[in-house]
Structures are given as structure tokens and as C-alpha cells.
Amino acid sequence: xxxxxxxxxxxxxxxxxxxxxxxxxxxxxxxxxxxxxxxxxxxxxxxxxxxxxxxxxxxxxxxxxxxxxxxxxxxxxxxxxxxxxxxxxxxxxxxxxxxxxxxxxxxxxxxxxxxxxxxxxxxxxxxxxxxxxxxxxxxxxxxxxxxxxxxxxxxxxxxxxxxxxxxxxxxxxxxxxxx
Amino acid sequence: xxxxxxxxxxxxxxxxxxxxxxxxxxxxxxxxxxxxxxxxxxxxxxxxxxxxxxxxxxxxxxxxxxxxxxxxxxxxxxxxxxxxxxxxxxxxxxxxxxxxxxxxxxxxxxxxxxxxxxxxxxxxxxxxxxxxxxxxxxxxxxxxxxxxxxxxxxxxxxxxxxxxxxxxxxxxxxxxxxxxxxxxxxxxxxxxxxxxxxxxxxxxxxxxxxxxxxxxxxxxxxxxxxxxxxxxxxxxxxxxxxxxxxxxxxxxxxxxxxxxxxxxxxxxxxxxxxxxxxxxxxxxxxxxxxxxxxxxxxxxxxxxxxxxx
Numbered sequence: 001x002x003x004x005x006x007x008x009x010x011x012x013x014x015x016x017x018x019x020x021x022x023x024x025x026x027x028x029x030x031x032x033x034x035x036x037x038x039x040x041x042x043x044x045x046x047x048x049x050x051x052x053x054x055x056x057x058x059x060x061x062x063x064x065x066x067x068x069x070x071x072x073x074x075x076x077x078x079x080x081x082x083x084x085x086x087x088x089x090x091x092x093x094x095x096x097x098x099x100x101x102x103x104x105x106x107x108x109x110x111x112x113x114x115x116x117x118x119x120x121x122x123x124x125x126x127x128x129x130x131x132x133x134x135x136x137x138x139x140x141x142x143x144x145x146x147x148x149x150x151x152x153x154x155x156x157x158x159x160x161x162x163x164x165x166x167x168x169x170x171x172x173x174x175x176x177x178x179x
Numbered sequence: 180x181x182x183x184x185x186x187x188x189x190x191x192x193x194x195x196x197x198x199x200x201x202x203x204x205x206x207x208x209x210x211x212x213x214x215x216x217x218x219x220x221x222x223x224x225x226x227x228x229x230x231x232x233x234x235x236x237x238x239x240x241x242x243x244x245x246x247x248x249x250x251x252x253x254x255x256x257x258x259x260x261x262x263x264x265x266x267x268x269x270x271x272x273x274x275x276x277x278x279x280x281x282x283x284x285x286x287x288x289x290x291x292x293x294x295x296x297x298x299x300x301x302x303x304x305x306x307x308x309x310x311x312x313x314x315x316x317x318x319x320x321x322x323x324x325x326x327x328x329x330x331x332x333x334x335x336x337x338x339x340x341x342x343x344x345x346x347x348x349x350x351x352x353x354x355x356x357x358x359x360x361x362x363x364x365x366x367x368x369x370x371x372x373x374x375x376x377x378x379x380x381x382x383x384x385x386x387x388x389x390x391x392x393x394x395x396x397x398x399x400x401x402x403x404x405x406x407x408x409x410x411x412x413x414x415x416x417x418x419x420x421x422x423x424x425x426x427x428x429x430x431x432x433x434x435x436x437x438x439x440x441x442x443x444x445x446x447x448x449x450x451x452x453x454x455x456x457x458x459x460x461x462x463x464x465x466x467x468x469x470x471x472x473x474x475x476x477x478x479x480x481x482x483x484x485x486x487x488x
Contacts (some may be wrong), residue, residue: 071212071220071480077488082182085208121217167377 006134006161007151007174015150016045016178019131020052022148030062032126033098038115039068042103044165045103045133049102055166065090067101069114095123104163106132109144134161134174183481184237187306189295190315191356199360203325205477206470213249213472216258223252226483229288232309233259233294238321238444238468239309243286244437246475252483255282270294274302283486284479287311290394305482313347319443320353322474324361326467327398330439335362342368342393342424343402346375347409350443351402355381368392369424372413373404389424393434400441417450425455431461439463466474 007015027033030053037046050064070085099114112130119125133150139157153176155161160177162169164170183198213221228247232240247254274285284305287295292314299306309317315436324334331337341356345351345367358365365383367374374385380448386392393399404420414420426440440452440462448454457464 028264068208071208071222073222076222077225077484082484085205089209090413117221121219123216129260147209 001178003162003175003177005173006153006176012172014053015133017056019133019148019150020049020057023049023053023131024057024059025133026129027092027098030059032096033100034063034065034092035047035082035100035102036067036090036094036115036119037064038101038103038111039066039070040084041087041163042066042101044167045104045131045163046102047167048165049131060119063092064163065092067115067118069111069118072114072118074110074114079149088108090122092144094119094125096126097123099125101128101130102128105134105136105138106144106146106149106173107136107160107161109140109142112144113142124179133163136157136161183334184483186482186485187295187308187319188297188478189299189306189308191317191320191360192315194317194360196360199324199337200394201358202321202474202477202481203328204256205481206325206473209249209476209480210470210473213469213476215400217382218248219251221251222480223247223250223483226250226284226420226486227255227282228284228286228479229255229257229282230258231277231285231289233287233289234310236269237290238471239316242468243309243318243475244308246472246479247286247300249472250476250480250483252284252479253477260488270298271301274298276419278304284483299476305486307478307482309392310349313349313352315353316349317353317354317357318471318475318478319350320357320388321478322422322467322471323354323400323441324357324444325474326441326463326470327363327439329466331397331469332391334358337363337398338366339363339398339400339401340366340368340386340396341400342389342426344373344404344413345369345378345402346373346413347405348402353399355383359383366392366395370414372418377405390430393426393438395432396438397440398441399426400443402443403445403447403451421450424451425451425453426456428459431456431459437461441467443467 001037035046037043050062053059053062053090068086068088070083098147129147131148135146135149144177162175164173229358286307286309288309289311292312295308296313327334360384366386368386442464
């Protein structure tokens with residue numbers, strides 16, 4: 001197994017600021033917008049973006065929630081491993097809100113498909129956008145594309161993109177791992 | 180999240196502490212789901228479940244059916260009163276006929292102890308025991324423990340007394356297994372005639388004085404006297420039973436501590452428990468009912484995940 005660095009901590013920092021600025025361009029003061037981190041790995045990115053928006057760009061309130069998609073996945077009873085559920089925490093209504101899904105890696109698009117179904121349990125959003133740190137283009141199974149994207153990566157299926165955050169792995173770094 | 184160690188839920192006797200923990204963790208997620216504006220997830224949309232009730236039930240049957248529907252399973256219901264069982268069909272034939280219509284899971288209540296175990300050995304489907312005679316009622320015990328965990332933080336180390344008709348109660352037996360498995364201390368309390376011989380072998384103590392039992396416990400689980408299962412008279416009169424084993428407000432107030440009151444339903448108000456106690460803040464009877472749906476969703480979800488395609 002070999003791995004190479006796709007993004008360093010410094011590059012991630014710059015990309016997060018760019019993504020935050022792009023969000024502000026479209027959503028201004030975030031009054032009608034909510035950020036939803038997709039469990040399990042999108043929640044760290046969502047919290048980072050929220051922090052940058054509040055601290056560096058002085059946006060007072062950015063509503064952020066976390067959404068678990070386990071019970072909406074299309075591979076129940078089809079995958080080898082049992083599916084692992086995580087907590088969902090959305091303590092606001094998404095009815096008529098502009099929702100931004102946030103996930104670290106966009107690969108087949110199936111997680112986002114599940115999230116699109118899952119969010120309906122919390123109301124009917126006005127619109128839904130997608131923000132990802134890494135977009136593995138050419139590996140999509142479904143017609144789903146990001147609206148805000150950190151870095152596009154051309155990786156073959158045997159390769160894996162691993163995103164580490166200080167919160168869960170002690171460092172900010174993105175690796176391309178050769179299995 | 181792991182996998183259950185079993186393919187059927189036939190009784191608490193057959194599962195492990197890890198299974199119980201897994202069911203509770205999964206139930207936590209489903210409890211959140213059933214409190215959403217839209218209370219349904221699509222996980223089990225390719226699973227069909229048959230609810231076979233050979234004995235009367237309101238709460239358990241509704242609770243199972245709601246749990247199944249909130250997981251998006253297809254549900255068929257069957258009750259013995261309106262079936263070919265009355266025409267002399269055997270249990271295996273009845274179930275195999277239903278299974279040949281491509282049913283994946285069977286939830287069964289049956290008056291004979293061991294009916295679930297018997298069925299699991301003869302038919303090819305996942306079986307959930309919803310009560311078999313005076314043997315076990317595993318989902319009730321799981322939801323009782325889940326409710327204790329929710330109210331008191333954990334089950335381990337808690338003192339729980341089960342009061343009433345222990346002899347005829349599958350709820351009592353499953354609860355004893357479940358509570359001991361999780362490290363709680365258990366006493367049973369009731370008229371000597373309604374306490375099975377040798378019950379101490381299960382690691383529980385017998386107490387025949389209700390006041391002493393209540394002073395000892397953190398949680399009291401009040402059971403109904405099952406008159407329909409009694410072929411002889413076990414105590415002189417209902418009036419005398421109420422005087423000795425009925426829980427009323429005065430008795431509860433005279434204790435020097437707060438205890439949690441549970442009841443699996445149906446309640447005979449004024450017999451094992453008075454209305455003012457059943458409706459008080461001490462009672463978590465309606466929480467038990469709500470938790471029942473979440474716990475049954477967890478059990479069905481986890482068992483369904485083991486059904487091969």
C-alpha cells in the first residue's frame with residue numbers, strides 16, 4: 001500500500017476559505033440557508049466551513065446540522081459489512097430553506113442520492129446544493145455533480161481518497177491511497 | 180455497529196449482552212426517526228413481514244405493525260380467530276403456506292411455550308417471538324430495559340422488583356433474563372402461590388412483602404393478574420390481593436425515596452396499581468409504549484440485515 005499527498009494542511013486552509021467565499025457570494029447573510037454535514041465524514045468539513053464563515057467573515061448565525069443517511073442507503077443487505085448508523089441532529093426546520101449538503105469526497109454519488117431522500121423527512125427545502133472537498137470525477141454512478149468543489153481528482157477505482165481532519169486523525173491532509 | 184449473534188429473536192435467553200447493547204444503540208437512532216415530522220425510513224422496502232397472532236393482543240400487535248411500516252416493510256396480518264387454524268391446519272402448514280407467498284420474516288404470538296423455537300427449526304424465515312405462552316416476550320423485556328436506561332442512565336446495578344403474577348407471566352421471565360444479563364439486581368414479589376418454585380435458580384430473590392420490596396428497589400414493574408390463564412384459584416379474593424400487592428399513592432408517598440413505576444399493560448386500574456399512581460410522574464408507562472416502537476424497529480432492522488438476498 002502506497003500513498004501520496006493530494007492536499008496539504010495549507011492547501012486545505014486556502015480551499016476552505018475559497019469555498020466559504022463562494023457560499024457567501026450565493027447566500028449573502030445565510031438567513032435562509034442551512035448547512036447540512038453528511039455523516040459520518042462530512043460533519044468535520046461542515047463545522048470548519050461554519051467556523052470560517054462566523055469568525056473570518058463575521059456572519060452572525062450559520063445554522064448547521066448533521067444528517068445520517070444509513071437508513072436511506074440503497075445497499076442495505078447488499079454490502080458485506082453491516083451498515084453503521086450515526087446520529088442525526090437537525091434542530092431547525094428545512095421547510096423553504098436553501099440547503100447546502102456538505103461531504104468530504106464525492107465518489108459514486110449514491111450517498112448524496114440517499115441524503116436527498118433523507119432530508120425530505122425534515123420538510124421541503126427551497127433548493128439543495130452540494131459542496132465537496134474532493135470530487136472524484138469519472139467515477140459517478142448517478143447524475144449528481146457538486147455546486148462548490150475543492151479539488152477535482154482523477155483516481156482509478158483501486159485507489160482511495162482519504163481525508164484526515166485534526167478532529168478525527170490529528171492532522172489536516174488528503175491522501176491518495178493505492179490499495 | 181456490528182451484527183446480531185442470532186438470526187431469530189426467540190427469547191432473551193438466546194441472545195448476548197452485546198446483542199442487547201446493539202439493539203439499544205440502534206433503537207436510539209430510530210427513536211430520533213419516529214420523532215421527526217416524517218417518521219419513516221425506506222430501509223426495508225424489499226422485505227415482507229407476516230404478523231401471526233394466534234392469541235389476542237392490541238399493544239404488541241400495533242407496535243410491531245407500526246415499527247414495520249415505519250421501516251417501509253410490506254406487512255400482512257393474520258389472526259387465528261379468522262383463519263384455517265379453526266379448520267384443523269397445523270402450525271407448520273399455516274406458516275409454510277404464508278411463506279410460499281414470499282414472506283421474509285414472521286412475527287408470531289402463540290399460546291404454546293416454545294412455539295417460536297419450534298417454528299424456527301422448521302421454516303425458512305426469520306422469526307420474532309411476540310410472546311409464547313408463559314415462556315418469553317423478548318421485545319417487551321428489551322423495551323422495559325431500554326426505558327429504564329432512558330430514565331436512570333443505565334440498567335447495570337439498579338434494583339428492580341417485578342410485582343404480581345410471576346407464575347403466568349412471560350414478561351416476568353424475559354425481564355429477569357434481560358435484567359440479569361445487563362447486571363441489574365432483581366427481586367420478584369407476589370403471593371407465594373403466583374411465584375414459580377425454584378425461581379431463585381435464575382438469580383432472583385423472592386419477597387412477599389410489597390412495602391419491603393418497594394423500599395429496596397429503584398424500579399417497580401407492576402404486572403397484571405392473568406385471570407385468563409388461571410385454571411384454579413391462586414388467592415382468596417381480588418380485594419385481598421389489592422390490599423397486599425396493589426400499589427397506591429399512599430404507599431408510594433410513604434417511601435423515603437422516589438421510585439420509577441413501570442407496567443407492560445394492559446392495566447387493571449384499581450387492582451395492581453391505582454389510577455393516581457399510573458397517571459403520576461413516577462410512571463413511565465406511556466414512555467414504554469413509545470420506546471416499544473423504536474426497540475421493535477431496531478430488532479426488525481437488525482434481523483432483516485441478516486436475511487440473504
